[in-house]
Amino acid sequence: MKILVAVKPTFDIGQLKFEKDGTPMLDACPVSLGEADRCALEEAMRIKERLGATVAAATVGSSEAHYKAIRDSYAMGADEGYLVKADDPWKLDALSVASAIARVAAATGPYDLVLTGSGAGDTHASVIGPMIAGILGIPLIAGVDRLEVRGPGVVAGTCKLEDGSYTYEAKTPAVVTVTSEANAPRIPNLRAILRSKGMPIREMSAGELGIDLRRLEPLSVRKYEIKRKRIIYKAEDQKGAAEASAKLLAALRSEGVLS
């Protein structure tokens, strides 16, 4: 089998800080290989260990963090790494990213499976995987908590959606997007990390792939202002809990949200 995993460095948005005027300070925000992307890599490694597979990782963007994302994928056990060069990668339009991954798949495949995270921790658009499936014209299983290779050329995935649980079975090649609950990704050991540093990263340009990378320039970005009352009661012991509870219920009644 041959598996391609699309990976991206992802901002830890819990730690994102803002300038006084509300501009996000991305340069000061920690960034690392996405949680769901690690889970997608882990699924690929499990298939590799059980059934034998070649696993490739691909990213679109040429920041230092993008190179690191490929190296981290190597450390987890990927065999090949591809990086599509793009400056200012955070502003790339989703369709351009998906086209780039689809072209990498066509140029370095054929692949039986293309895996992505189900939603990146920062953008969380959850559209890249579906777009890749749309461009390649192959089945899509999106938001998989459990992935299973059921036989030669058959994959199945179970997804929790709004109204219940769906198990899909598709013929390969297929795109599968993996949630961050799918597994507990392995933590690479020191040897794997050292080995990953020596592995070559194959760089590709948009021109070489025959695509045009477009950017979306926002007119403005500002901090989401939370407008809430923030009235806080302290309950240090049982008596405090009783008093705070009474105050809370009285407040909720006067707000008209409690009869």
Place this chain on the structure above:
Amino acid sequence: MRVLAYADNRSWAAQLASAADALGGDAAVFVPGRELADDAAKLYSEVFFSGLGPFEPVSYSAAFSEAARSFKPDLALLPCTNKGRSIAGLYSSAAGIRSATDVISLSARAGDSSITVRRLVYGGRAEAEFLMSAPAAVCVVQGSYPERGPRGGPGQVHEVPAPDPASSVDFKPKRREGVQPEEAEVVVVAGRGIRSKEDLELVKELARALGGAWSVTRPLAADQGWADSWVGISGLVVSPKLYIGVGVSGQPHHMMGARGSKIIVAINKDPGAPIFEECDYGIVGDLYAVVPELLKLLGGKDRGL
């Protein structure tokens, strides 16, 4: 501006009808089953339906694309749900058009082909404004637009043939006991401050005493398996009058599902928990002390904890 919406229930059909109104012009809707078509015809001038089976993204998106070929929209409007995002991705790549998710407002000047889109970014920590030119596809966040009432006469209804699914589907509907969080006026959410599945009863009891629904944060559903859905960006987006987070830290991915609530209440023992920044009322204290007191005051039975 011509708008084609995608809706898989009445609430979404009505919310997206309001969003389409905000842009002016003609609006049609695609619904995935005949059952919804008549209701939808009260809201839109044209309705496309297809007799599709349980959700499968490729066939759903193909049927939606077929409706789009017939209606020729400038803008496709979809729900910002897991299903809506998948359809938006497939549809926009098939049509070669741009898309945006997590959209909270839309505007367009009459006669202009560009749309100003406000969307949440960085997991809801920030919002950004973009200019998109038609044709485009956008996913609208639950609760951003109110449900619209019926318009004049019923719209025309067209059937779109149902394409074959790209994967076989085995669907197990969610157990639907009691009031559902999406529809409830009060939603009580349990977070990891709840120590065991048995203790979840405390939260369910509080929800019952308030005549509302209960839900959980993602770790309790996805890691512990104590519930089959959760509130947040990757789960349900709720907009009740009252949201109470019990032992919930208030991480952005969770709060994005609760922001539409009129009043947000937090019960958490850590005064530094981020939910206290985003609540109207909070109690800093041990939930195992506070919730039983609330139940007592609400006339629920004294659990003597």
